[in-house]
Amino acid sequence: MKKIYIISLFVVSFIVLSCGKEEALAPQQKIIIAAILDTTGHYSQFGKEVIRGMELYTRKYATSYELRFYDSKADANIALAEFIKFAPNSYSRGVITLTSWVSNAIAEVAKSNRLVQFAVGSAVYNYSSLKNCVRFTSDLNDEIKYLSNYLNDYNRIAIMHFDNDYGDGWNNSLKSGLGGKVIGSFSYPDTMTQFTAILEKVKALNPDRLVLISTREAVQIVRQAKAIGLNVQMIGTRPILTDQLLATSEANGLIFSYPDLNEQSPAYQDYVSRYGKKPSSFVAEGYDLCFGLDNAIKANGTASANIWDWFSNNGYNGMLGLIKFDSFAQASYTYNLNVIKDGDYILFP
Numbered sequence: 001m002k003k004i005y006i007i008s009l010f011v012v013s014f015i016v017l018s019c020g021k022e023e024a025l026a027p028q029q030k031i032i033i034a035a036i037l038d039t040t041g042h043y044s045q046f047g048k049e050v051i052r053g054m055e056l057y058t059r060k061y062a063t064s065y066e067l068r069f070y071d072s073k074a075d076a077n078i079a080l081a082e083f084i085k086f087a088p089n090s091y092s093r094g095v096i097t098l099t100s101w102v103s104n105a106i107a108e109v110a111k112s113n114r115l116v117q118f119a120v121g122s123a124v125y126n127y128s129s130l131k132n133c134v135r136f137t138s139d140l141n142d143e144i145k146y147l148s149n150y151l152n153d154y155n156r157i158a159i160m161h162f163d164n165d166y167g168d169g170w171n172n173s174l175k176s177g178l179g180g181k182v183i184g185s186f187s188y189p190d191t192m193t194q195f196t197a198i199l200e201k202v203k204a205l206n207p208d209r210l211v212l213i214s215t216r217e218a219v220q221i222v223r224q225a226k227a228i229g230l231n232v233q234m235i236g237t238r239p240i241l242t243d244q245l246l247a248t249s250e251a252n253g254l255i256f257s258y259p260d261l262n263e264q265s266p267a268y269q270d271y272v273s274r275y276g277k278k279p280s281s282f283v284a285e286g287y288d289l290c291f292g293l294d295n296a297i298k299a300n301g302t303a304s305a306n307i308w309d310w311f312s313n314n315g316y317n318g319m320l321g322l323i324k325f326d327s328f329a330q331a332s333y334t335y336n337l338n339v340i341k342d343g344d345y346i347l348f349p
């Protein structure tokens with residue numbers, strides 16, 4: 001897998017760098033922003049939610065950019081292959097990436113080809129120093145504070161996490177921050193569906209709390225835990241919240257950290273009116289990205305570097321609440337602890 005990635009990186013750089021500098025726009029020509037999102041793979045719910053958030057904005061407001069969508073299937077090599085399809089276009093100015101590992105894989109080729117990158121759903125991102133990525137996902141070090149404050153009251157903590165940049169980053173940070181309180185840590189492929197063997201090991205440890213760095217597979221985890229009589233309190237992070245989990249009775253009482261979305265924003269209320277349910281944080285990232293991009297272009301023009309520069313040390317109120325971007329254009333905002341209750345979620349007392 002590593003060799004495939006290295007070859008892909010070389011091919012992308014070679015092909016795209018032949019294009020030269022950004023061209024001036026022709027009359028009525030829109031710049032192109034490519035969105036490489038998972039729409040059919042394991043994280044497709046999140047990709048579709050990001051698109052729904054972007055469309056909530058673009059359906060209502062005229063933009064000076066055109067969004068073109070590509071399916072990454074949450075695979076870094078597929079994402080790089082899709083990158084080749086749009087990057088040589090003279091009017092390409094940016095690329096939107098979903099998931100930490102895809103965002104990390106695209107970072108250097110986006111920089112090499114003078115494209116501003118917009119990272120969503122990417123709490124573990126390693127290339128902010130390149131100064132060309134606007135990240136709308138608050139870093140795990142921001143979110144982890146909310147979980148750590150809760151977990152510090154317990155002395156026997158077990159962790160289950162999927163084996164990728166996001167899961168590994170969370171696992172390492174929790175173990176570093178909680179020290180000897182973590183009595184067991186178990187990784188698994190994110191497409192795994194049978195967890196009984198791992199859950200039996202967790203049960204044998206008799207933990208006070210079980211942290212799940214999981215997404216849609218959390219449905220199988222909570223069901224299989226109940227089936228073997230493992231009744232430990234479970235704690236999750238942002239991507240554990242899926243429609244399927246809310247509909248699973250065994251998930252009742254699961255606690256998770258989540259952005260404190262701005263329920264008073266017109267966009268939030270528009271979404272509820274249109275779809276009859278709360279928008280997710282991925283919807284909010286998609287909407288706030290389009291809002292910010294529109295304002296960046298109006299203020300600084302269509303050059304990629306100028307778009308990135310508008311976000312640096314800037315901020316605005318969006319569906320995510322008050323978003324603050326640091327000097328590397330990395331977003332931060334407020335989180336809450338929530339608990340699943342009867343098919344919905346509410347603030348944790």
